[in-house]
Amino acid sequence: MVDSGNAGCRKTLAAKRAPLFWGIIIIGLLWTGMAFGAGNYDYIDINNPLLKKVPIAVPFFKSASGNGAESETAQTGAIMLSDTLSFTGYFKILDRGSFLVDAQKSDIAAPVFKGWTSVGAELLVTGGISLNNSQIEMELRLFDTYNERQLIGRKYSGNVKDIRVMIRRFCNEIMGLLTGSTGLFDSRIAYISSGSAGKEVYICDFDGYNPTQITHNQSINLSPAVSHDGRWVAYTSYAKGKPDLFIQNISDNRVSVVDKKGMVISPAWVPGKFELAASLSFSGDPEIYLLTGTGKVINRLTDSPGIDVSPTFSPDGNKMAFVSRRGGTPQIYVQNMNSGQAERVTFQGNNNTQPEWSPKGDKIVYTALEKGGGFNICVVGVDGKGLMQLTHAQGDNESPSWSPDGSMIAFSSTREGTSRIYVMTAYGADQRRLMSTPGQQSEPKWSPGVTN
Amino acid sequence: MKRKYWVILAMLFIVPGLMLTASCAKKVTAKPEAAVSKTDDSSKKAAADTSKPGDSAALTAREKFMKQDVNFAFDSAVLDATAQAILKDKAAWLKDNASAATTIEGHCDERGTVAYNVALGERRAEAAKAFLVNLGVPAAKMTTISYGKEKPLDPAKTEAAYAKNRRAHFVLK
Numbered sequence A: 001m002v003d004s005g006n007a008g009c010r011k012t013l014a015a016k017r018a019p020l021f022w023g024i025i026i027i028g029l030l031w032t033g034m035a036f037g038a039g040n041y042d043y044i045d046i047n048n049p050l051l052k053k054v055p056i057a058v059p060f061f062k063s064a065s066g067n068g069a070e071s072e073t074a075q076t077g078a079i080m081l082s083d084t085l086s087f088t089g090y091f092k093i094l095d096r097g098s099f100l101v102d103a104q105k106s107d108i109a110a111p112v113f114k115g116w117t118s119v120g121a122e123l124l125v126t127g128g129i130s131l132n133n134s135q136i137e138m139e140l141r142l143f144d145t146y147n148e149r150q151l152i153g154r155k156y157s158g159n160v161k162d163i164r165v166m167i168r169r170f171c172n173e174i175m176g177l178l179t180g181s182t183g184l185f186d187s188r189i190a191y192i193s194s195g196s197a198g199k200e201v202y203i204c205d206f207d208g209y210n211p212t213q214i215t216h217n218q219s220i221n222l223s224p225a226v227s228h229d230g231r232w233v234a235y236t237s238y239a240k241g242k243p244d245l246f247i248q249n250i251s252d253n254r255v256s257v258v259d260k261k262g263m264v265i266s267p268a269w270v271p272g273k274f275e276l277a278a279s280l281s282f283s284g285d286p287e288i289y290l291l292t293g294t295g296k297v298i299n300r301l302t303d304s305p306g307i308d309v310s311p312t313f314s315p316d317g318n319k320m321a322f323v324s325r326r327g328g329t330p331q332i333y334v335q336n337m338n339s340g341q342a343e344r345v346t347f348q349g350n351n352n353t354q355p356e357w358s359p360k361g362d363k364i365v366y367t368a369l370e371k372g373g374g375f376n377i378c379v380v381g382v383d384g385k386g387l388m389q390l391t392h393a394q395g396d397n398e399s400p401s402w403s404p405d406g407s408m409i410a411f412s413s414t415r416e417g418t419s420r421i422y423v424m425t426a427y428g429a430d431q432r433r434l435m436s437t438p439g440q441q442s443e444p445k446w447s448p449g450v451t452n
Numbered sequence B: 001m002k003r004k005y006w007v008i009l010a011m012l013f014i015v016p017g018l019m020l021t022a023s024c025a026k027k028v029t030a031k032p033e034a035a036v037s038k039t040d041d042s043s044k045k046a047a048a049d050t051s052k053p054g055d056s057a058a059l060t061a062r063e064k065f066m067k068q069d070v071n072f073a074f075d076s077a078v079l080d081a082t083a084q085a086i087l088k089d090k091a092a093w094l095k096d097n098a099s100a101a102t103t104i105e106g107h108c109d110e111r112g113t114v115a116y117n118v119a120l121g122e123r124r125a126e127a128a129k130a131f132l133v134n135l136g137v138p139a140a141k142m143t144t145i146s147y148g149k150e151k152p153l154d155p156a157k158t159e160a161a162y163a164k165n166r167r168a169h170f171v172l173k
Helices: A011-020 A068-087 A113-117 A160-179 B002-025 B040-048 B053-067 B081-096 B114-134 B159-165
Strands: A054-057 A091-093 A123-132 A135-144 A149-159 A188-194 A199-205 A221-226 A232-237 A244-249 A255-258 A264-269 A275-280 A287-292 A297-300 A308-313 A319-324 A331-336 A342-344 A352-357 A363-369 A375-381 A397-402 A408-416 A418-425 A441-447 B102-107 B142-148 B167-172
Touching: A068 A091, A068 A123, A068 A135, A068 A160, A135 A160, A149 A160, A188 A221, A199 A221, A199 A232, A221 A264, A221 A441, A221 B114, A232 A264, A244 A264, A264 A308, A264 B114, A275 A308, A287 A308, A308 A352, A308 B114, A319 A352, A331 A352, A331 A363, A352 A397, A352 B114, A363 A397, A375 A397, A408 A441, A418 A441, B053 B081, B053 B167, B081 B114, B102 B114, B114 B142, B114 B167
Parallel strands: A054 A091, A054 A123, A397 A441, B102 B142
Antiparallel strands: A123 A135, A135 A149, A188 A199, A188 A441, A221 A232, A232 A244, A244 A255, A264 A275, A275 A287, A287 A297, A308 A319, A319 A331, A331 A342, A352 A363, A363 A375, A397 A408, A408 A418, B102 B167
């Protein structure tokens, strides 16, 4: 399948991709592409600071019969897919007006690759739609145009109203192949939105669609945190008159309440367990405690006079980053859960808070107060090295949260005046607003979708 | 000297006793040592609750108790000289009003992260309470609550507004 005629132009790309094609490549409809294994590809290296967006072509899907509703679905489906990929900031979606190939006339299983490389596409997605009343059958394929091979092929069928779910699934496969992580497009973001009476907890899809209100107590609700299976949300609420912790099941609304004396704030779930950490002050001093998923205190994790708050766990659960004022100003510390030893990791600035440990395990994102005033999002390695500032001089930027695959960061920003939720790549590129609903939005917490 | 001692001792028992019965009955709230000054304002204030017109000084002190906030520096729960002076007044009022119970609210300015500010607000409320306990106010009369940065007094984004918002605020139960 290699076209030697283009070997010259392809050289740099092939050289980039050379490590990928060691083994036998099987091209087939049900081949998953995951056989490459994590770390074996460099299509998209999200840790690369000089990341170039991968040019991808997503022509309108082919309609089997050409009739009205089917053709329209073929177009909207392709747009939905390119929008979903575009959300990540890692792709350059090529303008359909520049395409030389007529998707309706081409073979979606065997594209003419030269027609695509000549408009600059390195990746190509083709689709075919067959619509019968509300039943849809959709074939989607991802191709590497320069190496002229199919990478992923899938067939979906179901009700046409679920087309977004099917498209998201396919995009998850694309992201899985290219970055080694899946689940981005099933993920959800919990957040706080203010209304006429207080602030309530909401959850929306990763792209801001389908906001759903979770709390309805017309009180002040803060700091939502969704469990790793996507089924529970913990949050601080003044519904009972003081800052208590509520742990709520998202589907049946069962609630456990932790209402110990003082405050119960900044919940964070422990990876892989039905347990969470939170800061409680019932002993007279705010310390971080470990709780069961139903709110019973298991044990105390920090032991230091002064404020200890905002825990976040490494993906293996062995370490916890948190904010402590034990050194005089709020700074971020990393504590080994086995030894109990804590080490400071932020040394610049007088106010570093809201740490979140990357799901990839290597970095901590947090909020830093600049000398001139103004809050900005920074990222540092878990050893305290490699500090990078991701937002600059645009309002107050706070409350960062990693996507479950570690490829993106959600945060709140007042750059437009009102506090809104924004997203950006893990390297700070492509900062854009997620959505805009009445009131002020804050405290986004990105979480996996519900696992079945 | 012994006689003076007796007088003071008597006052210590009689005055609180008067206050106790007075507050419980809620009919007379006059402070024995206060010079009552009747003004139109005070009678309007008196009309606002069920106390008798001769309470204007008591109301002023009570209003002052509720309106005068203790302020803090940024990211601090330290009580400076002004704060301590205000708290001394509050201690005096609380001791004079033995049946009064108060909630001390801790607040922060809007800068800084939500959870940390709830913790800081609590530190402020607790600092004020501890200071009052040291001045002899029974701890049982006071509860604390933090609202973090959620209930600013002044929504403006100026240093002056921020300074007002960094406060411990006293509410009578």
